Amino acid sequence: MVELSFQEAIALLRADEEKLKAYESQRQSLMFALQEIAMARSNLEAVSKGGSGLTPIGAGLLMPVKIEKDKVNADVGAGVVVEKNVDDAKALLDKREELVKDSISQIDDEITRLSNTVQDLSVKLQSYLKSQQGESDVPLVG
16 A cells, blocks of 8 residues: 555545546436437437427527428437438437446446545544544555
8 A cells, every 4th residue: 555645645535526526527417418318219209200390499489390200310420410210210319328328337336436435535534633633643545
């Protein structure tokens, strides 16, 4: 184990707390992406019957549209939009959902690891501070 000075341990604790906040923010963004995917899946089911509707174009304006019941346009990345049938669009949503869930799982693992590190370091720092009140020498380890 590596011994750390009190200031180094505090700096490490603060850095890990900032990383934890960043991971939690990323997780929140991914959860929002999951909600968007669920909403897209629901909307896809609703419009796959065809008909007409309104689509927002911004600033509170709506434009009437004719809905083709078996075709959708999908953004596949890098600004590329391709026409897909409903089943292929559903498969695309399934794939995106799986990728987002995998990312959430990886972030959850990292949040757990960092939370444990922060907690362990906090306990050691508290112990060190208590020992300094009694003037005993307790090394900090990372």
